[in-house]
Amino acid sequence: MTAVLSALAKPPCAFPAQSRVLFALVPREKEIFLPDLDLSNPGAFDNADCIWPDVLPTRAEPAAWRALLDAIRPDVIVSAWRTPPLPVDWITGGETNSGAGAGGPAGGGDGVPCPLRYVCHLTGTVRQKVPRVFLERGGLVTNWGGQVAAQVAEHALLLALASLRRAPAWMGSAGASSAGKASALKTDTQTLFNRRVGIHGCGGVARTLAALLEPFTRDSGGIACFSAGVPDEVIRAAGMRPAGSLARLFAGKEILFECEALTPVNEQSVDAATLAQLPDGALFVNVARGQLVDEAALLHEVRSGRLQAALDVLAIEPVPANSPWRTLPGAIWSPHIAGPTSDMMPRIGSVAMQNLASYLAGRPLSHLVSLEAYDRAT
């Protein structure tokens, strides 16, 4: 049976006999991720009540959100960017973390066991949505996992090529107005072929990026890589050359790609001393997190003309309208659009719905978020 109900107006009056799935999405998220899902006939979810609230409370309406959760008591929540955070005490039922038993994944409010067993998150990081205690108690969380790594790597390649070719000078209205300007810049373009390249990071983005760069670097010694704690043999297996340290990774590289996961340890690890290892004219590309970089130090290097930068991420987002990065010569800035591309969204939604169907049928899930991945996410 499937129900689309006005949850707050008509709360269910009895504990459900089958799984209750709360689709905590706004209409735009439904449109982007689940364009083909027919609400009146979800089909695959016959063994569940699929509940779509008429209006999803916002982050600014915690009481309404809590009331919705208490009224529906979902076993499963399908979440995305606009889903408000799950309250810790709704998960624990007021118990302390240490007092949680080993039996169930979560407690319930006011001593009633929390029914939630699975958060099917459509997008990336879940740290702002799901309290850590939910995973600690064995709750299941899935997200888009590594599906977007390829698009992030693809965007890193675009940023590098566009920067080397001085694309802002000829692309869009800025350059289109003057052929003479573009012609002058023709004398300052660079190729990616046979350049000294380094990648900071050895996750999915770094590995895909290494594959995309391979045709450019195969005749010039390949790609250097460093990621704290990643063994040399893992780096070699990914087709890269271990650099040994962050300083040695940066030393002498004409193009340096920042693809590392942010952790408390590596925050601002790309500082003035690290950047100083790059030679004059080098290009620094960041598709990871702005917080990995001492942005004041990078700004100094780009303003002076010593380094180029191409940044999809900055520490403060959305990037303020008066941010120097938006218009700085020598820098390319994109508004955190590395991944996924729009055309990937329905595929990501489809994989999530396969996960939901698997959960309801008792089959294993893909793209499960581990506690380690939870802690590394930002």
Next chain:
Amino acid sequence: MTAVLSALAKPPCAFPAQSRVLFALVPREKEIFLPDLDLSNPGAFDNADCIWPDVLPTRAEPAAWRALLDAIRPDVIVSAWRTPPLPVDWITGGETNSGAGAGGPAGGGDGVPCPLRYVCHLTGTVRQKVPRVFLERGGLVTNWGGQVAAQVAEHALLLALASLRRAPAWMGSAGASSAGKASALKTDTQTLFNRRVGIHGCGGVARTLAALLEPFTRDSGGIACFSAGVPDEVIRAAGMRPAGSLARLFAGKEILFECEALTPVNEQSVDAATLAQLPDGALFVNVARGQLVDEAALLHEVRSGRLQAALDVLAIEPVPANSPWRTLPGAIWSPHIAGPTSDMMPRIGSVAMQNLASYLAGRPLSHLVSLEAYDRAT
């Protein structure tokens, strides 16, 4: 012995005992291509008189150019973009083509044998510089040959990625002014991974491009290719899938790269019927020649919003300031900068100087222009 002389002011008075090499370059070309060549000590060319005119006549000064040629009577000319065309009658000495003997490569003015044996051209096409009769008579011509193919392929990849990511909306001053605009466009970006891709052409650019695209297409059937007269086995050896015809190449391709050499036969071969084979929303990328395309038909498809275009070349160049291509939504335009990049120029100059040294020492030359290549160039 080496001489840098004011050729028109002080013409040589006797036929030289050794090779006379005329560097018919403007200072900017010297600076771009031969930055390290020391005029006072060329070193490698001890067995030649290297003659650098103080002022190179322009294309608009044919009489001064002819006088310079008659005065210097070079065995070798080093030429580039600004070198005026070699007069046909200076090559033939007034003889008709059919009357040319088989003995020497060229005749001389007024019955005097033309001394020119070798044109060491620093850049690409030589058709506007060297009459065909010079090659017919066995004259040697070298140019940058396939050295720039990799950069042209690289630019084709940049144009495709930039178009799929709607880069003009966020790159440069056009997009930098509005985060909201970029965010809205975020919902309309596309990936190059696993797209249906075709390449028109099977020369150096197409082959390098196929290698660059391989990581994007390896899981989705690879890359289709068609080039008139190129056997299927050659296409397969280049890692692509023979399409069989131009119409079948275009049929159903989401991204179509135009990399074919222009010949009288294939001019405007990409016409309305060919473009109609592309599906709605497809992207057409041209890094070859504008004349291959019926630009009115392409403009119609892009204006209607059915197709996207990313063009480094147009039939009329320099592209007029009021050309619709410069500002058309759905089109990216770059000012014929695909190849080579600026940083390749000194390498190209260096290879040409190696060729010059080889010629003077009687060794074989690289990047020789064949009559077939001459006829295919534009």
